Amino acid sequence: MNYTSIKDIDSLSDWVFDAIKIKKNPLKNKKLGKNKTLGLLFFNPSLRTRLSTQKAAQNLGMNIMVMNFTNEGWTLEFEEGAIMNSGASEHIKEAAKVVSQYCDIIAIRAFAELKNKDVDNSEMVLNGFLKYASVPIVNMESATGHPLQSLADAITMQEYKTKHKPKVVLSWAPHPKALPQAVVNSFIEMMQLQEANFVITHPKGYELNPEIVKNSNVEYNQDKAFENADFIYAKNWSNYNDYGEITNSDPNWTITAKKMQLTNKAKFMHCLPVRRNVIVSDEVLDSENSIVIEQANNRTYAAQLVLQKILENEK
């Protein structure tokens, strides 16, 4: 069993229910991971993902080995048949097979480079490990998805929702740097598994991958989208069509208190890290309707559920 995409969730409602049970008694399965080793492989920076996944593994009694490929290890080659006479020192074939011998589960973070859409969509790093590793793989944010984040988001919405079918708005917001679409891709896929009035709002031209958006509602008027919303989920992404470009930085898309007044006292969500007063104003982020900290807290229980399912499955 791997957890590399929202598609790996067989029943979202069951998973959310089980994660909330874990949250109430996180040390209950302290023996499940005894003498099992989780390898955390980072090709990019991380704070929440790194610490919450470690915490989850500790709660399960696992050993943890952290490896930063940026400064501790060897540069990897991913191309089949490559003649490795420059840059990379080691091929993914060997790296994945070798690490599989020291770890019982491998978790990987490897962001989109945002230079070439096809390369990013090919999920070179994640799929390289999936293909060649002999142990389960967990996605700690890949080029096109961040399913641990979206599972934590689902847990958080379950905790805070006050009606069966809330209105959930995913809103683009400006950002000074070009960011991947990974978080929003997984969020959309997760929302498509729920009963909800789900609306995506973004400037014209910022359309996401149609294979992910499918028939989800898109509303180009942010104000209209916000009307009666129960949850506002803010996130920047760079242009998917002019791939990796920043073609809009309109501050009118920043989430402000005035915009939140259009909603049904909506809860404010963001995956963090968040640029204050660029993505969202201080007054919104510091308001009692902001649930970003609890959302980050739930990262632990999302990761713990995934690790627990894998460990139980491998027994």
Place this chain on the structure above:
Amino acid sequence: MNYTSIKDIDSLSDWVFDAIKIKKNPLKNKKLGKNKTLGLLFFNPSLRTRLSTQKAAQNLGMNIMVMNFTNEGWTLEFEEGAIMNSGASEHIKEAAKVVSQYCDIIAIRAFAELKNKDVDNSEMVLNGFLKYASVPIVNMESATGHPLQSLADAITMQEYKTKHKPKVVLSWAPHPKALPQAVVNSFIEMMQLQEANFVITHPKGYELNPEIVKNSNVEYNQDKAFENADFIYAKNWSNYNDYGEITNSDPNWTITAKKMQLTNKAKFMHCLPVRRNVIVSDEVLDSENSIVIEQANNRTYAAQLVLQKILENEK
């Protein structure tokens, strides 16, 4: 309970006594930290502090998560109300609150930048965590203090002193790089809690923060200061008045065997790392009166006492 300054010590003699007890049986409280997590956050390099604090936490049975903000995480913003449209990716408000959810105690190392006295005195990083974290904070050397070091120094002096009220001399010594005042600040504050004949000696112009020095003796003649000393504590600091500048590099201030002959066979102390033959000559550092290695050893028990007090306090 936090440990961010010497001011957090309620009774230095009790703390030193308890630390020496821990040193005799370091694994006695192996169960106290069970299922508790210590987060070590580094904004600067570390050898002794990193390893001794880990060792202390292991002796208490704690889990440990290490995070290097320089290369593993996100750049942090500390200014209230900042419009985060450049450099920093995450505000201390979120970082501190989020890390508090994964850790039971947070220890932080964030040096002075020595560019702006007011900025360094504001203890931006440490105070940011103190303000926004929801768990106890431990100072692993901040802009203006290094209280774990000074607690280890107090333990070491207790072990080696042969009279009730020894003469303790803190001596400036030259150094090729501009260094913070953190170590000496905490050392002075610690000495002010003890019965001792305490003298600070440094070149004219190298006066430290008067709010810390208070009425401690300052003697500009190093030879005179050394007379009959029982402990020589050497340390460089950069100019506090011409803030962060090196205005003196006089090799006559180097601690040599000849200078040590002026003392009462004084023990030689330094917090390490130390520049040999710049701060102190080989013959002094390699002599039997040098106690710098035992001083470093006591870092473990200083840290363990602090962690133990926090864990007991949180129960």
Place this chain on the structure above:
Amino acid sequence: MNYTSIKDIDSLSDWVFDAIKIKKNPLKNKKLGKNKTLGLLFFNPSLRTRLSTQKAAQNLGMNIMVMNFTNEGWTLEFEEGAIMNSGASEHIKEAAKVVSQYCDIIAIRAFAELKNKDVDNSEMVLNGFLKYASVPIVNMESATGHPLQSLADAITMQEYKTKHKPKVVLSWAPHPKALPQAVVNSFIEMMQLQEANFVITHPKGYELNPEIVKNSNVEYNQDKAFENADFIYAKNWSNYNDYGEITNSDPNWTITAKKMQLTNKAKFMHCLPVRRNVIVSDEVLDSENSIVIEQANNRTYAAQLVLQKILENEK
């Protein structure tokens, strides 16, 4: 007891036998390392060595502290009597003594710099720790040796050999970067402890240190060397005479399927990381006769045997 060289092995056949026993039941000695701490000090990148040594220590129940000197710690000085008024912040004398107080065993990786043969042969870092540390030292690849790798190689050959005295060929192969001789040095020393028909093959001019090669067979004709070989061990090294230079990059030395046909269906070995289609062709590395992954797996049991011997010796 230290493990810094193949010379530290008292009986290779006993060690290989014991390591294979550990491999069958790796958790048998889970209590041996309880409350013992292994410090892993890296001056260079590492994947296999880092993870397999951690895994070995975990199997023995040890605590592990990892320290990257490249970005986490202080630059070290190794010269006796140095006046430390530039670069390095800390002398090996203090670093080694201090780390010895926090760790029960210290393992070190410090590669050859390939700039000065005498400097590399002096094993400055490894010997610095050997001289000043007060706890056992393990070599995780030094300037001139990699004895954990060669012990794993011996284990692997024992597992795969089908005759008492196999023909083992160590073959040079081309590589775009100048590499140290450490792996081959230890391999040769290890082979000299075995009954085998051992042949070294490399281009003229690539002669290794005669004090290591001694009377081992050298055959400059690679094809001839390969005849009837049972094991081909490929590895690049830079020129030892034109020290650290690449004076040959002849692709005819690459290990290909055609060359392997000259052998007695030889097993293919390499320490990894390996440059595909430069050192060895894909068809060889992906063939069933390639045992490089099992060779990497045995790194864990080589390290575990060494740590176990040290722990037992220190009891």
